[in-house]
Amino acid sequence: MLTRPAIHLDHMVDTLKAVAETSRLRILVLLAQGDLTVTDLTEILSQSQPRVSRHLKLLLEADLIARYQEGSWAYFRLSDADAAREFVDGVVARLDRADPVIDRDFERLAAIKHRREERAAEYFSLNAASWDEIRSLHVPDKAVEEGLRKLVGDRPFQSMVDLGTGTGRLLEIFAPLYQRAIGIDLSREMLAVARANLDRSGVTHAQVRLGDITAPPVERDAHDLVTIHQVLHYLDRPGVAIREAARLLRPGGRLAVVDFAPHELEFLREEHAHMRLGIADSQIGEWLEEAELDLENTLEFAPQGDAGKGLTVKLWLARDRRILLAGADLAADTQPNTQKETA
Numbered sequence: 001m002l003t004r005p006a007i008h009l010d011h012m013v014d015t016l017k018a019v020a021e022t023s024r025l026r027i028l029v030l031l032a033q034g035d036l037t038v039t040d041l042t043e044i045l046s047q048s049q050p051r052v053s054r055h056l057k058l059l060l061e062a063d064l065i066a067r068y069q070e071g072s073w074a075y076f077r078l079s080d081a082d083a084a085r086e087f088v089d090g091v092v093a094r095l096d097r098a099d100p101v102i103d104r105d106f107e108r109l110a111a112i113k114h115r116r117e118e119r120a121a122e123y124f125s126l127n128a129a130s131w132d133e134i135r136s137l138h139v140p141d142k143a144v145e146e147g148l149r150k151l152v153g154d155r156p157f158q159s160m161v162d163l164g165t166g167t168g169r170l171l172e173i174f175a176p177l178y179q180r181a182i183g184i185d186l187s188r189e190m191l192a193v194a195r196a197n198l199d200r201s202g203v204t205h206a207q208v209r210l211g212d213i214t215a216p217p218v219e220r221d222a223h224d225l226v227t228i229h230q231v232l233h234y235l236d237r238p239g240v241a242i243r244e245a246a247r248l249l250r251p252g253g254r255l256a257v258v259d260f261a262p263h264e265l266e267f268l269r270e271e272h273a274h275m276r277l278g279i280a281d282s283q284i285g286e287w288l289e290e291a292e293l294d295l296e297n298t299l300e301f302a303p304q305g306d307a308g309k310g311l312t313v314k315l316w317l318a319r320d321r322r323i324l325l326a327g328a329d330l331a332a333d334t335q336p337n338t339q340k341e342t343a
Contacts, residue, residue: 007083015084018062019091023047024055026105028078031065032092033109034237035077044108064088072266113236144258144313145173147299148227151317152177152256157224160206161248163213163241164231168194171206174225181206184216214240220247229258233276239287246291251322255293257284261300261312284316293318 007015019025023045030036030044042052056076059065064087066079078088095102148170158179162170165183167190174181185191185208194208211217213231226245232238245255262278269277281298288295297317303310 007087015062015064015087018058018064021055022101023051024059025091025095026101027052027055027059028064028088029092029095029102030105030109031076031078032088033106034113035075036109037073037075040109040112041076043112044105073269141169143301144315145169147301147315148173148256148258151297151299151315152225152254159223159250160225160227161216161218161223161245162227162229163216163245164228164234165194165208166190166229168197168206168208170227170229171198171208172201172203174227175201175203175206178225179205182218183208184211184213184218186210186212214244216244216248218248221250223248223250224253225256226253227256227258229256230260232257232259232279233274236275238276238279239290242287242293243291246293246320249320251320253320254296255288255318255320257316257318259314261314263311265311278311279314281314281316284314288316288318292321294321 019028026045027041030041036044038049038052038056041056042049045052056065056067060067063081064079064084065076067074067076069075079085097103097106152174154177156177156179160171160174160178160181162168162181162183165171165185168183171181171183171194183191183194183206185194188210191208191210198204198206198208209217213228214235214237226248228241228245232241235241242255242257249255260278262280264277266277268274285295295316295318297315299315301313301315303312
């Protein structure tokens with residue numbers, strides 16, 4: 001029998017006071033759908049920024065939500081504390097989603113997320129043909145590719161999925177190892193580039209498909225390697241993509257993630273549609289744990305010269321832990337191993 005986290009009497013009274021207001025309840029419902037900024041909430045609630053900020057302050061004081069900073073943007077999310085999260089989940093679950101006010105809030109939330117997706121899609125479409133060149137301005141591609149090969153190893157395997165495949169570069173890199181592979185991307189222009197690159201490289205045992213990586217159109221529990229290369233920082237809810245990637249893995253399969261370490265290059269958000277200024281190790285760890293994956297190795301590639309002017313690239317390799325339940329031997333040490341390299 002599960003033991004529910006206890007809440008002291010006085011804290012429960014403060015919590016109930018904080019929640020017992022229409023706008024604050026609406027905020028909790030919205031944050032249950034994902035992280036949002038004050039600007040997002042102001043637009044959805046149709047209230048002034050000072051008023052929304054006041055509501056957020058009261059929810060923060062009650063430890064029901066948390067705040068984090070990414071460059072000049074402040075994001076809000078539900079608290080990670082067990083007691084607070086269980087309380088909020090219980091309250092939100094009891095609300096009628098068909099209520100006119102909540103329904104309208106969800107419509108506005110959907111519009112905000114649609115605009116975000118359009119910005120990213122437009123960026124990809126405008127830069128599809130030159131994506132590799134743009135990426136090379138920020139990432140040491142050759143070093144990262146060698147690092148990926150190092151972590152994955154040279155043992156052949158059956159199936160691979162590349163989520164957010166872009167130009168299909170990872171499908172090319174691992175072509176000698178897999179028997180079949182699928183690349184998923186939302187941009188038709190990107191898929192056209194990927195197909196051309198695979199044709200040019202003579203890779204005939206890989207295909208690319210149009211699809212959303214948070215609901216990938218491929219079979220579950222069937223793949224040895226899933227890769228997510230420089231994609232998470234474009235997503236509204238990266239943790240969802242991690243969980244979906246984990247569902248694609250067969251027992252003992254591996255997930256390789258490549259992304260930027262936290263940084264303060266605000267222009268990447270304004271000019272290149274980055275929703276997150278890098279991903280922290282602690283955040284990756286939380287997402288992997290939620291997806292029931294075990295972190296095995298990490299690699300870090302620091303920029304040359306002044307680190308403040310460049311981007312550090314991180315590689316994380318995780319494994320589906322179900323192999324342990326089956327009693328099979330791990331191919332690699334299951335203790336996390338962190339290495340740093342200079343590109």
